[in-house]
Amino acid sequence: MNLKKKVLSVSLSSLLALGAVSAVAIPVGAVGEGPGAGNGSIQTSILHTYESMVDYLKTQDGKQEAMELEVIGQTVKGRDIYLAKYISNPNNPTILFLTQQHGNEQLTTEGALEFIKHLGTNKTKSVLDNVNIMVIPMLNADGAMGDVNFSLDNYLADGDRHLTRYNANEVDLNREHAKATSDMEVEVKALHENVFEKYEIDYMIDLHHQGTTSQTEGELVSGSILHPTNSQVKPEVLEGSKKLGAVVYNAIETTGWGHIGKYNGGSGENIGRNGAAVRYDISTLLFEMRGMSDHYIESYALGQKSNGYLIRQTITTLDSAVRAIADGSIESADTSFWDTLPTQASRPGEESDE
Numbered sequence: 001m002n003l004k005k006k007v008l009s010v011s012l013s014s015l016l017a018l019g020a021v022s023a024v025a026i027p028v029g030a031v032g033e034g035p036g037a038g039n040g041s042i043q044t045s046i047l048h049t050y051e052s053m054v055d056y057l058k059t060q061d062g063k064q065e066a067m068e069l070e071v072i073g074q075t076v077k078g079r080d081i082y083l084a085k086y087i088s089n090p091n092n093p094t095i096l097f098l099t100q101q102h103g104n105e106q107l108t109t110e111g112a113l114e115f116i117k118h119l120g121t122n123k124t125k126s127v128l129d130n131v132n133i134m135v136i137p138m139l140n141a142d143g144a145m146g147d148v149n150f151s152l153d154n155y156l157a158d159g160d161r162h163l164t165r166y167n168a169n170e171v172d173l174n175r176e177h178a179k180a181t182s183d184m185e186v187e188v189k190a191l192h193e194n195v196f197e198k199y200e201i202d203y204m205i206d207l208h209h210q211g212t213t214s215q216t217e218g219e220l221v222s223g224s225i226l227h228p229t230n231s232q233v234k235p236e237v238l239e240g241s242k243k244l245g246a247v248v249y250n251a252i253e254t255t256g257w258g259h260i261g262k263y264n265g266g267s268g269e270n271i272g273r274n275g276a277a278v279r280y281d282i283s284t285l286l287f288e289m290r291g292m293s294d295h296y297i298e299s300y301a302l303g304q305k306s307n308g309y310l311i312r313q314t315i316t317t318l319d320s321a322v323r324a325i326a327d328g329s330i331e332s333a334d335t336s337f338w339d340t341l342p343t344q345a346s347r348p349g350e351e352s353d354e
């Protein structure tokens, strides 16, 4: 071995030991061909806690003139639910990014927080003049913190907490959206009464994670997308959703590491993607990233190696959406890809669950 090679291999292995490579180099196929089914090494210490997320938001709010932080309500356990908003002109088109209706789907929140930091840099200043951006990170903070009224003993993650899909009352928040607001769980009630009903929202991306073994054309997906599929959604609302999907699809597929499928989701109005479109005429897009942060079924939970890619996938998604809305290019987005986008299927032993 010559000296140069040796130095290179040493520095590469020390980088790997530090886990630094995922943040730097993204080889082709890295998301899809990262760790396979859950490897049991999910470490919650790499994730924000609710408290550290709130600190982060307050720090950014202090630094960013354009940002405003609002509390839209409280969780069952009394945690404030935060909305970060950038509203430069009420007449601008408005997009809402929603994360962690399901508490065990946290990398989307990590990406959303990073995106909020990006919005404070000069790079995105002109964007903010032409689009209003709203971000609700961690709607289900009780589930994310494992502070719930049922046992999580059989969950897999290592660290100081478990994360669960459900809220503290063991209710799936993404099945609450067809109810009268008075009958909703408090987290969803806050979302409807203090966000959907209060602001003129044109677009929403509802960010989730699915299991690790979904594929199209024999290749594991890095994520899958879906527009609303309820028959009561107005044609123009659906068209806006498909355009939003086109923008995101093009941004992810051209990264070299992303592979996007069509999600196989239900048509019920109780699902946020459908309910927000039917009730408020919001053009919605579901994005289901690969791999959950914690679960009791091993193949649902993703280990550490792909975290960097999935966080980056979230940032790419949010960034591409706001840019296309701000410059108006979303209006001419070609939606024909939806007709040929393959619907994902799961490798044996797993079901999808939006």
Ligand SMILES: [Zn+2]
Binding pocket: 101, 102, 105, 174, 207, 208, 209, 353, 354
């Ligand atoms: Zn979910």
